[in-house]
Structures are given as structure tokens and as C-alpha cells.
Amino acid sequence: MATKQRTRYVCTECGATSPKWQGQCPGCHAWNTLEETVAAPAVAGGHRFAPLASSTPVQRLADIETREQPRLSTGIPEFDRVLGGGLVAGAVVLIGGDPGIGKSTLLLQALAAMSQQQRVLYVTGEESGDQVALRARRLELQTAEVRLLAEIRLDAIQAALTDMAPGERPVVAVIDSIQTLYSQELTSAPGSVAQVRECAAQLTRLAKQTGVAIVMIGHVTKEGALAGPRVLEHIVDTVLYFEGDAHSSFRLVRAFKNRFGAVNELGVFAMTDRGLRGVPNPSALFLSQQQEEVPGSCVMATQEGTRPLLVEIQALVDDAHGNNPRRLTVGLESNRLAMLLAVLHRHGGIATHDQDVFVNAVGGVRITEPAADLPVLLAIMSSLRNRSLPRGLIAFGEVGLTGEIRPAPRGQERLREAAKLGFGTALIPKANAPRQPIEGLEVWAVDRLDAALERLRAL
Numbered sequence: 001m002a003t004k005q006r007t008r009y010v011c012t013e014c015g016a017t018s019p020k021w022q023g024q025c026p027g028c029h030a031w032n033t034l035e036e037t038v039a040a041p042a043v044a045g046g047h048r049f050a051p052l053a054s055s056t057p058v059q060r061l062a063d064i065e066t067r068e069q070p071r072l073s074t075g076i077p078e079f080d081r082v083l084g085g086g087l088v089a090g091a092v093v094l095i096g097g098d099p100g101i102g103k104s105t106l107l108l109q110a111l112a113a114m115s116q117q118q119r120v121l122y123v124t125g126e127e128s129g130d131q132v133a134l135r136a137r138r139l140e141l142q143t144a145e146v147r148l149l150a151e152i153r154l155d156a157i158q159a160a161l162t163d164m165a166p167g168e169r170p171v172v173a174v175i176d177s178i179q180t181l182y183s184q185e186l187t188s189a190p191g192s193v194a195q196v197r198e199c200a201a202q203l204t205r206l207a208k209q210t211g212v213a214i215v216m217i218g219h220v221t222k223e224g225a226l227a228g229p230r231v232l233e234h235i236v237d238t239v240l241y242f243e244g245d246a247h248s249s250f251r252l253v254r255a256f257k258n259r260f261g262a263v264n265e266l267g268v269f270a271m272t273d274r275g276l277r278g279v280p281n282p283s284a285l286f287l288s289q290q291q292e293e294v295p296g297s298c299v300m301a302t303q304e305g306t307r308p309l310l311v312e313i314q315a316l317v318d319d320a321h322g323n324n325p326r327r328l329t330v331g332l333e334s335n336r337l338a339m340l341l342a343v344l345h346r347h348g349g350i351a352t353h354d355q356d357v358f359v360n361a362v363g364g365v366r367i368t369e370p371a372a373d374l375p376v377l378l379a380i381m382s383s384l385r386n387r388s389l390p391r392g393l394i395a396f397g398e399v400g401l402t403g404e405i406r407p408a409p410r411g412q413e414r415l416r417e418a419a420k421l422g423f424g425t426a427l428i429p430k431a432n433a434p435r436q437p438i439e440g441l442e443v444w445a446v447d448r449l450d451a452a453l454e455r456l457r458a459l
Contacts, residue, residue, distance in 0.1 A: 007036055007037065008036075008037060009021050009022070009034040009035065009036055009037070010034065010035055010037050010193045010194065010229065011025040011027055011028060011030065011033045011034055011035075011229070012033045012034075012035055012193060012228065012229050012230060013025065013028050013030045013033045013229075013230045014027045014028035014030070014230060014231070015027075015197070015229050015230065015231040016028065018034060021034055021036070022034060035192075035193050037188050037192050037193050037194040069088045069089070069260060070088075070089070071084075071085040071086030071087065071088065072086050072087040072088070072089070072114070072118065072171065072172065072213065073086045073114075074086060074087065074110040074113065074114060075109075075110060075112075075113025075114055075116075076106070076109065076110055076113065076276075076278055077278055077280070078253070078267035078268060078269060078278030078279065078280075079106065079110060079253065079267055079278070081265060081266075081267050081305075081307075082240060082253050082254070082255050082265050082266070082267040083238065083240075083255070083258070083260070083261060084255075084258055084260050084261015084262060084265070085260075085261060087172060087213045087215075088213065088237075088260045089171075089211045089212075089213060090207050090208050090210075090211045090212070090213065091207070091213050091214075091237045091238065091259075091260060092203065092204045092207050092213075092214050092215075092216065092235070092236040092237050092238070093213070093214070093215045093216065093236065093237065093238040093239075093240065094178070094200075094215075094216050094218050094226070094232065094233065094236040094238065094239050094240070095107070095215065095216070095217055095218065095239075095240040095241075095242065095253075096217070096218040096219070096220045096226045096227075096239075096240070096241055096242065097220060097241060097242025097243070098220060098224075098242070099219075101242045101244060101251065102242065102251055102269070102271060102275075102276050103176075103217050103242055104126075104127075104135075104176055104217065105135070105139070105275050105276055106253075106269070106275075106276050107122075107174045107176070107215060107217065108122065108132070108135065108136060108139070108141065108143075108174075109139065109141060109275050109276060111143075111146050111172065111174060112136070112141035112142055112143050112146060114171075114172060115142070115143065115144075115145035115146045116142070116145065118170075118171040118172060119145075119147075119168070119169070119170045119171050119172075120145070120146055120147065120170055120171065120172045120173070120174075121147045121148075121149060121160070121161070121170035121172070121173040121174070122146060122147070122148050122149070122173075122174050122176070123149045123150075123151060123157055123160075123173060123174060123175050123176065124148065124149070124150050124176050125150075125151065125152040125175075125176060125177060125180030125181060126176060126177055126180055127150075127176075128150055129148050129150045132148060133148075139274055139275040140274060141275075147170065152180050152181050152182060152190065153181075153182065153184065154181050154182065154183040154184075154198075154199050154202060154203075155183070155184060157175070157181070157203075158202065158203075158206055161173060161206060161210060161212055162206070162210065169210065169212065170212060171212065171213065172212070172213045172214075172215065173212055173213070173214050173215070174214075174215045174216075174217070175203065175214060175215070175216045175217065176217045177216070177217040177218060177219060178196060178199060178200055178203075178216045178217065178218050178228075178232075179191040179196060179218065179219045179227060179228065181195070181199040182195050182199070183195060183198045183199055183202065185198070186198055191219075191227075191228075193228060193229050196227075196228035196229065196232060197228070197229050197231060197232065197235075200216065200228075200232050200235050200236070201235055203216065204235050204236065216236070218232070224241075226239075233257065236257075237257075237258070237259040237260065238255065238257060238258045238259065238260065238261075239255070239256045239257040239258075240253055240254065240255055240256070241253070241254050241256060243364070243366060244364050245364040248363075248364050249270050249271045249272070250268065250269070250270060250271075250279075250285070250363055250364050251268075251269040251270070251271055251276060252266060252267070252268055252269070252364065252365060252366075253266070253267040253269065254266050254267075254304075254366075255305070262305050262306060263305075264304060264305050265304070265305030265306065265307075266282075266304035266305055266307060266309075268282035268285065270285070282307075282309055283308075283309050283310040283311075283417060283421055284421065285363070286309065286310065286311050286312065286362060286363040286365065287299065287310055287311075287312060287421070293388040293391055294388055295382050295383055295385075295386045295387055295388045296314055296315045296316055296317070296379055296380075296382050296383030297312060297313070297314050297315075297379060297382065297388070297389070298312075298313050298315075298375045298376075298378045298379040298382065298389055298393070298395060299311070299312050299313070299375070299393070299394045299395070299423070300312075300313050300367075300371070300372055300374075300375035300394065300395055300396050301371075301394050301395075301396045301414035301415070301417060301418050301426075302367055302369060302371060302372065302396065302414075303369065303371070303408070303409065303410050303413070303414060308410070308413045308414045308416075308417040309365070309417075310394065310417060310418060310421060310423075311361055311362065311363065311365055311367065312361075312362040312363070313332075313359065313360070313361060313362075313372065313375045313376055313379045314359070314360045314362060314379060315357065315358065315359050315360075315376065315379035315380045315382070315383045316356075316357075316358040316383055317352060317355045317356070317357050317358075317380055317383040317384040318355065318356045318358075319354070319355060319356070320354050320355055320356045321356075325352070325353065325354065325355055325356050325357070326356040326357070326358070327341070327356075327357055328356075328357075328358045328359070329358075329359045329360070330359070330360040330361065331360060331361030331364070331365060331366050331367060332359055332360075332361055332366075332367055332372060332376065333368065333372075336370075336373070337357065337359060337376070339401070340373055340376060340377055340380075340399060341357065341380070343377075343399055343400075343401060343403060343449065344377050344380065344381070344449070346403070347402075347403030347448070347449045347450055348377070348381070348403075348449055348450055348453050349450075350380075350381060350384065350453075352380070352384065355384070357380060359376055359379070359380070369408070370398040370399075370406075370408075371396045371397060371398055371408035372396070373397065373398050373399035374395050374396060374397035374398075374399055374405060374427070374429075374449075374452065375395045375396060377399060377449070378395055378427070378452075378456070381453065381456075389456065390425060390456075392422070392423050392424040392425055393423070393424075393425045393426070393427060394418045394423045394425070394426050394427075395426070395427040395428065396408050396411075396414060396428060396429075396432075397427075397428055397429040397432070398429075399449055403448050403449045403450060404447060404448055404449075405429045405430070405446055405447055405448060405449060405452065406429060406431070407429045407431035407432045408428075408429065408432060411428065411429075411431075411432030411434075412432075412434060415428070415432075415434060415438055415441060415443070416438065418441065419438050419439065419440050419441040422440075423441065424440060424441060424442060425441070425442050425443075425444065426441055426442070426443050426444065427444045427446065427452060427455070427456075428443060428444070428445055428446075429445065429446070429447065430445040430446060430447040431447075432445070433445035
């Protein structure tokens, strides 16, 4: 008599399990996150997972000898920047993004560049070998040394990586994608919560045991988050996200987690007919379409990881045609706009309660730091009064509820980047004023919002 399969419900946020479906997760109390899955069968003779490493005695932390992890360059400088300098042996990287944004293209380009000096393997579960070969020829890549495996069975992929002699084993392996793999130890379908978690855990153990760097491509949900259980992001060493507008040629790769480098590092790419090309000077790219002396435009100096960027902030203020004025942002914090408009009214004397306000960060870049507060308010004021800001002006600074302007980190680097690109005036917090003058840049240092607005009204 066949054994009846047991089902359980797993939370996609925290991984907690429940024997029956509930609207709220019993572990993290998130709503509508429980998904049905088939319970894994018991394994005779012990747990099916192999240990990450052999048993070692307890040691004092100060007695452990450390060494710098050597980096393996991907051959793409912008990709190396996001990774913290390159790949590390045994590291597991998860990269997600919308369909068609360029994940497979970027990794195929990286493998083609690394194959000139290292052994690499491309595991494709979504496309056939012919499709991958056609893309490589279209991009004119040198793929003579790139090995390809079209497989979705986890045990077959593990065998391909472990059965080879140490001298033949690949140094880097790309899994495209983790949602297509399945383990025969589970009866659920590929892409389910249990399968994604099992395959990711097994591949992570394999990477730590063999030293093979594994890069996994992950699908994203309609909200833009990685599909599958949230525990997937905790298993891997690095989490990267592809960003960018589908109607634009710009692509941004951002690091949200990195055990071997800085987080929030940003890589900028341009999509061409030959694939993705790194942009070494993204500030000039984001400002290439900027029009001079246009009302509602202000250039801000932001910081993405270790790189300063100049981005144009545009605002449009128009008469509201209803009882509830609209507040809409693209690329900026939407909840922060209402607070900034209240501060502008209270401490700047500029009311927008009967106006629709739209704010946009040009170029598809997403700005999350509060240093965008001052440029946003300056652009709103410029649009409301239909007067352009002075030519060559850049600004940055956080605006508090009491009207004070707080400093931003790495202000000197932002100012030097602005001076390098030909900007002549900087409106910044007083605490960010440079001790030594910066050639070609006049600095206006203010400590309150009303002082900044008075400075511009006097022009």
C-alpha cells in the first residue's frame, strides 16, 4: 500500500512551517506567506546533509590565523566592483532581476572572459545548449573554453562538479537558474519553496567543500523581491540585484549583501547589441541629457558604496484638480516626500497643499539615502516658482523636521566629483564644508533650510 504524502505549509519570509494553512505566519507574523509543499521523506541512517567541514577542536578567536582571500577577476571591472574586487573561492553569489534585464548575458560574458585563464562551467536549466551557443555567437564571445551542461537534476550537477579530478574541476560555475533545479529526494515540483531551499543549501555546501565559486541566477516576484523562501538570501554569501528601466539602455547592479565586500556598491552598465558594457564614469552618463537652466531641475551628489555619483533630480508642481493632491516619486523614497513638503511649508514658508507634486530621479537610478532631501526641496521650489536654479549648482544634505540641514557622509568625495565634472557652486550642510578650498568650486555652507532658500532668493 502506497504511503500517503504528507503536506505542510512553509513561510516564504522566515521558513517557519505549519501543519495547516493560516493567514498569518506563526513564526514572523507576516500575512499570506504560507505556501503548500510536500514534506521531505525521512532518510534512513541519519541526515541527508553532509557537514560543511570536518570536526575541529574549540579554539580561541585570537589564535586563528587569518589570510587575505585572493580575488578572481570576472574580466568586467564594473562587475568586480560590485563583488568587492572579484569572486572568492567557495563563495556563493545570488543575482536576481526582472526577466530579460540581462542576468544571463552578463554572466555569459563574465565566463567567456574568465575562461581564457580559468576553468568555468555554465549550467543551464532554462535554455538548451543551442540557445546559449546562439547567444554567445550573437555577442561575438570567445567561448572555446567555456564548458556547458544543460541539466536540472541536482544530483547530476553535483556529480559534474565533484567527479572531476582536482585539476579538471571548474573554478567558477554559473547556475541558470536556481528555480529550475530539483532534488530527487523531494517530491515537490521545481521552483517550490522546498526545492529552492534544498537545492540552494546543497550547492552552498558543495561550494564550501570543493572551493568552487558558484553564481546562481534567481527569479524575482512582481514586487521585485527574490522568489522563493527568504532564507535563500541568508544561505548565500552575496546577494545582487539587477535594476533598470526596461525602456532604457542603462542597467544597474547593486549589492544588498556581501560577506566579502561593501554593501550598496553599484555597478553601471549600458546594454548594446554586443551585450552589457561597463560605464566607468556614470555621473557623466546620468547627466548627458540634462538641459541647462530649466525650472524644476537640481543636480545632487549622492554616494553609492564607495563611488560618488551626480544625478539629476526633477520636480513638477502643478495645480491639483481634486480634493486630494497627488504625491508621486520615481527612484526616491515615496513616504518621505510628504514629510519634506510639510517641512518646506513650516520652515520655508512655501505651501503646496493645493498642488500636485511629482519627483523623479533621472536615469533609472534609485536613491535611498536622506542626503537627497535638500535637492528635492530645491527642485520643488524651482518648479513652483517657475525659476531655474543657478547654472552649475549641485546640492546634497538631509533636512530634519525642525528645519536643520544635517551632514552627509563622505562629503569631500562628493564635492571633488562635482568639481571634476565642471560644477562651480555647491549648496551643502555647514558640517560638510571643506577645510581646504576645492579648485573651481564655490561652496555655500548652510545649517538651516530657510537660510538655503534665502541664499537662492537673493540671486
